[in-house]
Amino acid sequence: MLKATNISKSYNGKTALKDVSFEVSKGEIFCLLGQNGAGKTTTINIFLGFITKDGGQAFVNDKEVGKDNTNNLTAYIPETVQLYGNLSSVENLNFFSRLAGFKYTTLELEGFLTKTGLQSEALHKRLSSYSKGMRQKVGIAVALAKNAEVIFMDEPTSGLDPKATAEFTKTCKELANMGKVIFMATHDIFNAVELATTIGIMKEGVLAQQLKASEIDAGKLNQLYLETI
Ligand SMILES: Nc1ncnc2c1ncn2[C@@H]1O[C@H](COP(=O)(O)OP(=O)(O)OP(=O)(O)O)[C@@H](O)[C@H]1O
Numbered sequence: 001m002l003k004a005t006n007i008s009k010s011y012n013g014k015t016a017l018k019d020v021s022f023e024v025s026k027g028e029i030f031c032l033l034g035q036n037g038a039g040k041t042t043t044i045n046i047f048l049g050f051i052t053k054d055g056g057q058a059f060v061n062d063k064e065v066g067k068d069n070t071n072n073l074t075a076y077i078p079e080t081v082q083l084y085g086n087l088s089s090v091e092n093l094n095f096f097s098r099l100a101g102f103k104y105t106t107l108e109l110e111g112f113l114t115k116t117g118l119q120s121e122a123l124h125k126r127l128s129s130y131s132k133g134m135r136q137k138v139g140i141a142v143a144l145a146k147n148a149e150v151i152f153m154d155e156p157t158s159g160l161d162p163k164a165t166a167e168f169t170k171t172c173k174e175l176a177n178m179g180k181v182i183f184m185a186t187h188d189i190f191n192a193v194e195l196a197t198t199i200g201i202m203k204e205g206v207l208a209q210q211l212k213a214s215e216i217d218a219g220k221l222n223q224l225y226l227e228t229i
Pocket residue numbers: 011015016034035036037038039040041042043185
């Protein structure tokens with residue numbers, strides 16, 4: 001579903017990624033930890049085709065990023081989801097779905113939004129009144145409406161309160177149960193243990209650790225993280 005083979009990337013001679021390899025299967029959630037500047041966002045940006053790599057290969061569903069068209073297979077939810085504040089979530093979703101080539105009825109659009117846990121009272125209110133967690137739900141609905149197979153997220157729990165984080169965790173698990181792949185960069189060790197199937201720890205552009213989340217608890221992961229970085 002998602003495969004990196006020896007990906008490397010430098011910026012002005014400075015290594016950002018070095019021989020990064022991993023595989024993520026259908027229904028898995030991969031949480032990538034690492035200090036600021038470790039290379040997490042660069043990894044995501046290469047898979048999304050936002051930047052080019054210097055070496056190695058990135059595959060989404062056996063299609064190679066940069067050679068085949070992988071745009072419709074992926075969705076991206078940045079830390080702050082950019083949407084139109086003067087439009088409602090239904091209107092935003094309609095706009096972004098059409099951009100991706102999909103046309104839905106209002107009922108279908110409402111269905112995608114409520115699937116993410118958004119309250120039905122909020123669906124026709126302007127986005128400018130939404131909290132960060134609510135905006136994130138609209139971002140997830142866009143990924144669902146686009147029928148993306150792989151959802152990339154950057155710092156998704158940053159700035160979310162504990163209830164919003166719990167709702168987000170529940171939604172991610174539902175997406176994984178639907179067969180989606182979730183690949184996220186995060187600093188949230190506790191959420192990574194709760195959410196991930198696989199955890200990676202990146203150090204200075206190298207994927208230094210890869211482990212099954214079921215094999216570790218938050219205390220041990222925290223210790224391993226501090227020993228690794
Ligand atoms: N556009 C760019 N130009 C030059 N250097 C860059 C650029 N983008 C990233 N870098 C460098 O590449 C390295 C990896 O950065 P990256 O943003 O991938 O790290 P990160 O792990 O996502 O960090 P953070 O947790 O702060 O988001 C860093 O040394 C960074 O300074």
